[in-house]
Amino acid sequence: MNKRLLFSLIMFLGCSLSMIAQDRRITGKVVSAGDGSPLPGVSVQIKGTSKGTSTDATGSYAINIPSGKSSIEFRSVGFYSKTVEIVGQSTINVALSESENSLGEVVVVGYGTQKKTNLTGNVAQISAKTIENLPVLTTEQAIQGRAAGVFVESGNGKVGQGIKMRIRGSSSVSAGNDPLYVIDGIPMTTTAAGSRADTPNPMADINFNDIESIEILKDASAAAIYGARGSNGVVLLTTKRGKSGKTNFNVSYFTGMSEATGRREFLNTAQYVELFKEARANAGFSLAGGETRFTRYALGERARWENPASPNYTNTNWEDQVLRKGNINQFDLNINGGTDKTKFYASGSYSKQEGILVKNSFERISSRVNLDHKATDNLSIGVNASIARTLNTRLANDNAFSTPMQIIALAPLSPVIDPRTGDYTDTYNDADVTQYYNPLMNISYASNTTETYRTLGNVYAQWNIVPSLSFRTEYGFDMSFRNDDEYYGKKTKRNSGQANGEGFKRNINIFNYNTNNFFTFGKIFDQKHDLNVVAGMSYQQSKRTAIDATSRNYPSDIYKTISSGATKADANSFERTFSFLSYFSRVNYKFDNKYLIGLSGRVDGSSRFGANNRYGFFPSASAGWILSEENFLKDIRQVSFLKLRASYGYTGNAEIDNFASVGLFSALNSANNSAGYASIPGQTPFQLSNPDLKWEKTAQTDIGFEIGFFNNRISAEVDYYSKNTTDLLLNVNIPGTSGFGTQLKNVGELENKGWEFVLKTDNKFGDLTWRASINAATNTNKILNLQGQVITGGYLNRAVEGQPLSVFVGPEYAGVDPANGDALYYLNTTKADGSLDKTTTNDVNLAANVPIGNPNPKWIGGFTNDFNYKGIDLSITFQGVYGNDVYNGAGKFMSANGDFYDNQTIDQLARWQKPGDITTVPQARYVGGNGTAESSRYLSDASYTRLKTVTLGYNFPKTITDKLKLSKLRVYATANNLLTFTKYTGWDPEVNTDYLTGVAAGNDFYSAPQPKTITVGLNLGF
């Protein structure tokens, strides 16, 4: 082959020399602009002709240019193409810069890496560069909108709380739906202690500026290597490592501020008085009774609510009292460098965020050291360690009177400060002034903090036994020590119920360790058979212990410790361990650079499962065909890459309680208090046994293609998937007469189906580069079989056959009877012909419960544009969800046409007042329950598009940085959540209240809006 090429070249040269003397010969070398290494196989083409050659193994080329042709184009997959004008030179050396859209790049997969070209599964990759320095706390928030099929939702604007992430929909009803997170090979602890969603988010302990790349394994062939825990997808985090060469210092700092993305409008004093007088009159209550109430709210001064001319006239906007301007500051330093033998990366970071809600903040100080050392030619060892301390000043969950947003229920008639006490208006002489506890009292007289120390570390040794075979052993741990500290002072009595203060302290320790031991074999046989094999085992054990204590009766609010309380009211402990023992293997075979086959399998054993089903096997198979390597496509220049791929496999879900299969007795009762009585010990049956309990299994099919046009200047990826989950781990409702409410069983089946689209373009026009990436995904979730069960959650959420998980099922609101102002509902009973009876009724009990909405979005997506022009960079990301509904669980209080004294949303003024009025707000009736039943009245479309991130930066030119003795100087400004486009009338459409779990989804309940943040920052390198 080479000889023939040489021969033809000589022939060609000879001919051209003799016959076309005016042709010019040009030689040169092509290297990578990044590291100067020679680039083989670069296509060298004379523009305007089909003539061309390619570079050899040393990156060199030689080409003859016919007369009249004056430019050469250099193209290579993974690099920007470059065109060079010929102006008399005979040597043209070119440095090609790497493009982002590189199909040649390496992707981290479980227990190894693969070239993206060779992937037969679906893996989304997010480079760290794109999320660096975003003013958010956690990795999940940073990647929102940046990966197809990955749904990320921050439930509310409280800082430090849990984030919901769903990869390709929800595959389970009762078991967990969160993905498995693996950092540098160790499965992370991501579930916080406690069952509610308002617990702190363990992911917030990780400084994501230390992350080099994020890979999301979505289909079965990618995730099956994580077997029993792969069903919800796997998120692999790889931290940054040192590079040999000069030591680089990078310093970053940013500062900024934030405010709520949205506000709601509530009644002012005059409107409030008008509405409630009317509501009482309509319900036959006395005017005097209402006025007495108004005067009570107005500190006993009638003029405060009645006389606008009075200097004391009060009209308080309570919302303004709890939503504030937050701020954020972050400082990062990292150093990396090393020699050929030893490389290091070290970082330190400090970040502090004051949330948009009063008394809500988050502070993190963290540091990481990653070391790699080549001990001998065939043995490398390394160690990674990170430590972090976070301090979260927290708020009560959305369902507490003391949570700041519930302040909006207070009447505008009360002043913020009661001049008689000099304190927030709440009680006076032990009698209630405001209708509800004033949450501002907690700001002054209560504290609630969580402090966490988190250490992640691992050591590894890799032994290259022979060039094609290596063995790697890893031992890693993830330790967390968490202290919760709460104190409720004497003045919070109205809320805490404790006249002399209450203190609560809890320590939660988690020790999670993991070892991976595996062989990797890689060899190319006969130049055509490329074989890669990984085989090994892993063992993980996680132990969680907790202890808490409650004290009451403190001498004064200065004393806050458990010891200081005169009454030790409660103490609890908790200890749980689980373990996983796994064996895994993966075989990848590539034939002739075109045909790809992948097989993987994992056997997982877990302590969580019944004695009869302790081990599960999770195989997958996948195949790919790189058509662009076929001769019939090679000549189509426009198509630079085309690959078809398909995969099928099984993954599992084991996210259930640790001892769910065992029949248990407990010394705790159903309310989780002691089963003892009057200090005499007691026990009760607690859980029914199910020795057959096993994994929930998901079979997933994925079919997709990847295509690149014009040297991958435009590339696209399309996938169709179908996930079918069987043996659902379900908390099955059993007859309560048995003494038990539910039993965890493997029952039922659900499916998720969807499409994912990724379209990217990467362009360079002179000095301007423009990269754009659009991702969009659909997911349709449907419960196929629950053996007829209906599982309820939230307000109207249901898990029911034939419907998507968490579908809203309830009475359908039909508006208001123009004749009498009654709220109406459609009967929606099934008629003989199968259609629904759309007759209306004012008795909600007669209205059938029907599906009225879906909290799961039909589409999710993101659109990112990056521009670079001579040192100026601009990045714009839009993110959106479409086709989901949100239920306002607080509607019955805040939008209840004056049903009770809660202040009402302004739209309630449109209430029915006289016969003939056409409106959707029923007649105001004090405690009349007119339209306040849970129904579609409080459901709304929560689709939104958000200008998620805009960053504008400027890199100072080399002339300036050189003078400053810097290698890099960049200043930038970033805006997060700058604009939100939505029809949702609540605070923010991205919402999920933090006090509900289970099948509850898409509920708003006094949930704080998201923050809109603007920061400015600087990056220095030297």
Next chain:
Amino acid sequence: MKINNKLIFAVAFSLMLTSCADKLDVNPIDDVDAISAVKTSSDVEALLTGAYDSMTDADVLGGNLQRDAELIADNGDIEWQGTFVAPGEVFSKSLLKDNNQAQTTWLDSYRTINITNNVLANLAVVETAKKSRIEGEAKLIRAWMHFELVRQYAKTYLDGTPTSNLGVPILTTPTTIITETNFVKRNTVAEVYQAVIADLTSAESLLPAGNGFFADKYTAAALLSRVYLMQGNYEGARQAAHRVIASGNYTLNASFFDVFNNKTNTTEDIFAAQATDQDYVNSYNTFFGSTSQGGRGDIIINEQHLNAYDVSDDRGLFFYESGDIYTAKWAVQVANIPLIRLAEMYLTRAEGNLRAGGTPIGTTPLADINRLRDRVGAKLFTTVDLATILKERRLELAFEGHWIHDIKRNKQTISKRNGTATQTWAFDSPKLIFPIPLREIDANKNLVQNEGYQ
């Protein structure tokens, strides 16, 4: 050399694999395997204690059951101003079939029954000396739960034909696994009453005359008097009430104010739910107590009720103001909850004597009623009739969870002003009966739903 290294390595690696397998045997630490939990006499005693704890859970006798008996009976005496949806529906007598309280009371009551059935199934390991007491206590608790369930979820005994009216399922065996037999049907109202009476009668004979603050012989008799009253069996009621009174174990407190908000039982308590600082449930306080008293301040007392007392009646003073008016019966959070007290026995004996006719047992109805009125400084009666006895019962036992049951057994009608109109509910209105919880209907197709909730 190289080969040897590899060999050693391979051996070491395979050893590592095998040594891990037993690490999957992780045992629960906080809870105990069901098989090892009930092996000794003290294990069974602990279960019995668990049954008391479960019975006095907030959703059962810890206050919610009684709260709902007051709310659903309301005729304007009180006002619900809370944010909880379930009691709000009870107050407006418009329960939805998925009413959460209907669900939790049902679940927790049957949970308690299952604990007692576990006790009764394991009597074999109980020390002989303790056997009858433990059996008696378990039967008493089981009966009490069935009694509350049948009153809450079924037509009242005196409504129509109790032998065909659907009651609630009677459960007498512990649950270990779920099989077809667990998908039970509703027994008739009469069958439930029969089972309750059988359990209580047996308990009364098994139990000692004193048992600390746990249930004893007279707790069983007192409960029997309630059951008989509901059946209109006035003879049985007065006999049972009289057995309690005549035991001499109990005396009225000198002051009405001393009856409530105590941390230890008073001489008047026949049975009270116990509170300690570390372990208490007081759902009465949660809903009837003002926020200044540690409650939610959800149930306020209207003038209409306050006006029902004589001016000189101490009971009319047993209220306090904290923004609104609240009953002082449940003003303290950490306090025992009197579930059966001697005053009720006097009222029951008086009513039984009046309605059964013949020679009064113990003393005359007039003497029993005046005994209570005398204590509170109310004007003494010269004669009593049924109406005065029932009114006295209302005032003495207000907000203690008797009201709806007294209305139903006396076939009274509830009238309440609603706007300008007056709304009425007959004693047998389906609106006054809780729905069988929707989840229960969904989970067990053998259950038939109550009228009005289908």
